[in-house]
Amino acid sequence: MNYKRLVLILALTLFASSLWAQDMNYARKVIKDLSSDDYFGRGYINKGDSIAAVYLSAEMRKLKLDGFSPNFYQLYTTPINTFPEDPILKLGDKQLESAKDFIVYPDSPSCEGTFDVLWLNTEILTKSKIRKEFLKKDLSQTFLAIDSVGLNNKQLYNFASDLVSTNLFGAKGVLLRKNKLKYSARTFLKDFPTLIVKSSKLDTTTSKITVKIKNQFIENYKTQNLMGYIQGQTDSCLIYCAHYDHLGMMGSKIYPGANDNGSGVAMVLNLAKHYKKAKKKPHYTQVFLLFSGEEAGLLGSQHYVEHPLFPLEKTKLVINFDMIGTGSEGVSIYNGSVYPKEVALYTKLNDEHSYVENLVFHLPDPSSDHYSFYKKEVKSIFFYSEGDNEDYHETTDTYGELKLTQFEGLFKLVRDFSEQLK
Incomplete structure (x- = not known):
């Protein structure tokens, strides 16, 4: 092949490659x-x-x-809905870090105070007498959570999750335990806050929480x-x-x-x-x-x-x-x-x-x-x-x-x- 032609082909090839490299840059x-x-x-x-x-x-x-x-x-x-201020969550005396240990679910309203935590467990869902006593409770100043260890039946756990997530019991708010903290965005508000907490940070020994959430709905x-x-x-x-x-x-x-x-x-x-x-x-x-x-x-x-x-x-x-x-x-x-x-x-x-x-x-x-x-x-x-x-x-x-x-x-x-x- 002619030497000049070879040089031209190589130059054009390098030029074409550089164009793509510029695009990647x-x-x-x-x-x-x-x-x-x-x-x-x-x-x-x-x-x-x-x-x-x-x-x-x-x-x-x-x-x-x-x-x-x-x-x-x-x-x-x-x-x-937005959260212009850092939310605060304390489990007892221990304060968690937002976005690392917990998140506020994006349809949550403002909420501030110290509240009891009630764990929804197998006995409440399956035993008639205990369930009746539970249904009589005033949960308006209580956060409801799920005992996921005790509810080891998948169907029962899913049923409990639906009950808690929709807050049919009229609780002050909801605590959900998850391994991943996947944030999102919402165009509407619910009338109760939901906090998603890393599973490693929350268990049934938690009986009281302190919460401060400030939302701004535009x-x-x-x-x-x-x-x-x-x-x-x-x-x-x-x-x-x-x-x-x-x-x-x-x-x-x-x-x-x-x-x-x-x-x-x-x-x-x-x-x-x-x-x-x-x-x-x-x-x-x-x-x-x-x-x-x-x-x-x-x-x-x-x-x-x-x-x-x-x-x-x-x-x-x-x-x-x-x-x-x-x-x-x-x-x-x-x-x-x-x-x-x-x-x-x-x-x-x-x-x-x-x-x-x-x-x-x-x-x-x-x-x-x-x-x-x-x-x-x-x-x-x-x-x-x-x-x-x-x-x-x-x-x-x-x-x-x-x-x-x-x-x-x-x-x-x-x-x-x-x-x-x-």
């Missing part, structure tokens, strides 16, 4: 930025979601995407989706989407949400960057949607499907990314098995190039924003990386923990799929 930067303390967990304390929206709007502007508003916003409001919280697009050769569109919100803060404790879902946002922006640089106009209009409110109940995507910026009947496919920053056990496509044509193309491409490991297709799943489209009979799928997701909905979901095991391969798989889809 960009992905890492986006995730690191969004999961930093500057964004307050992208939730509803200190307007973290709005601060993140300003950042994402600037990124869309840098990428020179088209939009229906100068800042790419689609505005809406929602009720939301009736009309202003938030926004973001949408940019690249006009294609046709009006039919492909939507790439991810939710950019997370759980925000519980008092001073921040939930960074690096994997959930800084990783999905980074993928959407990477795809936007790729298609904006492409020399050839894409066949389908490429739409890049970032939703708020997912953690509180798919709020952003539900708002979008009720007020679509592109006609739903012109939407060829919705590709949603949620928690794709890991992947030691491969990649799942939820809703994938519903669409045999799309399954065949994804399978063919992955078989040819081995882009991702252990690509598995699943039935419909309601756990992310694709489902809002699916309910409107719009084709929609959801990418999720399997394995190493223990930090989900905890304060430990940080940038430093992400390996992005399948990220590059997933980008290439979606890129090739989108370019070959007809």
